[in-house]
Amino acid sequence: MFHVVAGARPNFMKVAPILREMDRRGLECRFVHTGQHYDDAMSDTFLRELGIRAPDVHLGVGSGSHGVQTARVLTAFEAHLLQAPCACVVVVGDVNSTMACTLAASKLGVPVAHVEAGLRSFDRTMPEEINRVVTDAVADLLLVSEPAGLENLAREGVPPERVAYVGNVMIDTLVAELPAARSATILAELELAERSYAYVTLHRPATVDSKDRLEAAVALLECLSLQLPVVFAVHPRTRGRLEAGQLYERLSRNAAIRLLTPQPYRASLRLMASARMVLTDSGGIQEETSYLGVPCVTLRPNTERPVTTTVGTNVVVGEDVANAWGPIGEILAGRQRTGRPIPGWDGCAAGRIVDELVRRFAPGSIRGVPLSVDSSSAALLQALDSPGQARSDAS
Numbered sequence: 001m002f003h004v005v006a007g008a009r010p011n012f013m014k015v016a017p018i019l020r021e022m023d024r025r026g027l028e029c030r031f032v033h034t035g036q037h038y039d040d041a042m043s044d045t046f047l048r049e050l051g052i053r054a055p056d057v058h059l060g061v062g063s064g065s066h067g068v069q070t071a072r073v074l075t076a077f078e079a080h081l082l083q084a085p086c087a088c089v090v091v092v093g094d095v096n097s098t099m100a101c102t103l104a105a106s107k108l109g110v111p112v113a114h115v116e117a118g119l120r121s122f123d124r125t126m127p128e129e130i131n132r133v134v135t136d137a138v139a140d141l142l143l144v145s146e147p148a149g150l151e152n153l154a155r156e157g158v159p160p161e162r163v164a165y166v167g168n169v170m171i172d173t174l175v176a177e178l179p180a181a182r183s184a185t186i187l188a189e190l191e192l193a194e195r196s197y198a199y200v201t202l203h204r205p206a207t208v209d210s211k212d213r214l215e216a217a218v219a220l221l222e223c224l225s226l227q228l229p230v231v232f233a234v235h236p237r238t239r240g241r242l243e244a245g246q247l248y249e250r251l252s253r254n255a256a257i258r259l260l261t262p263q264p265y266r267a268s269l270r271l272m273a274s275a276r277m278v279l280t281d282s283g284g285i286q287e288e289t290s291y292l293g294v295p296c297v298t299l300r301p302n303t304e305r306p307v308t309t310t311v312g313t314n315v316v317v318g319e320d321v322a323n324a325w326g327p328i329g330e331i332l333a334g335r336q337r338t339g340r341p342i343p344g345w346d347g348c349a350a351g352r353i354v355d356e357l358v359r360r361f362a363p364g365s366i367r368g369v370p371l372s373v374d375s376s377s378a379a380l381l382q383a384l385d386s387p388g389q390a391r392s393d394a395s
């Protein structure tokens, strides 16, 4: 029996292919939703669109300070595990739920597998960085999505037998949903043409909780809107901060800036895939734009996903938001990065993940289903040393 945990919006895209692959192989698994995100727009709409089953267990923890939220997940998940023992807990990403479930399981002696292990921004002011470091220190199996993850874990002294490069499972969801996203009606509703606008998402505390940085980001969007319509999907945290600073009203009066509520997966994917450029502070969107070949400008001092800047289409602007004008100018002049394919970002990561899970934690439950790996971890590692050709068409 596996327990697969998700808690917040970016987790749902990662667990969907894993749950599907486990079901396909007839493996026993329970889907545990911690309830860190609870609004329909931040949670249930993703379960519906991605065809994720209703949670077998819902911990209902809700919002709170980091301490409160983490403690509630830890307490509730420990109580759940005591009732329902399992062979392995699978956690994904770097949200508070990821770390809390890892701690609860490890202390009960239940093995933990971490999907998207090894990412490091080296910035301990990010709550997600603390979650990553703690989760990887304690988890038993570290499933890595990007090449830098292997180097980071090796440098931290993690023995190689605890680590496997499996590629990027969020790209599995993108590949599966792209055809449906292409027929989403959001562009028509907004009366926007392909490649005629900038798509924006901002939500990190470092961007939106500091008044100066938030004002700098708003000024950037206002200037950019003089050249290109701006479509801004506003996260609940960001909306709260914009309203508190009287900036939401100011942005909403600008006819060239469209403020949207948090978008469902397919609408957001369509907006991203058809944008002239994307401005973001999200981790996942840096990866998705790299896969899509869409130029991405990341309004952060650093990234834990450096392959998106070396092989993908991402540029990280650094401390000063105004530095974004360099890459934005290049994109507007048609000189954007086109990027190359990244090994293991191929739509098949869930197969590799479940192969590793079964091999290590449930070897008796393969039930005659062949290991589905179409490219093994070893082959992927070879590919990392010889990246592919540049894309001929950024679209």
Ligand code: UD1
Pocket: 008, 009, 010, 036, 037, 038, 039, 040, 042, 043, 063, 064, 094, 095, 096, 097, 127, 128, 203, 204, 205, 235, 236, 237
């Ligand atoms: C969390 C994750 C972050 C992830 C992001 C994606 C942590 C530390 N952070 O940040 O890594 O990139 O989710 O969205 O786990 N809220 C709602 N409705 C909801 C959920 C939250 O209104 O469904 C509000 C909360 O009340 C709070 C704010 O949004 O005021 C922030 O929510 P929180 O879960 O604390 O962190 P995020 O900023 O969403």
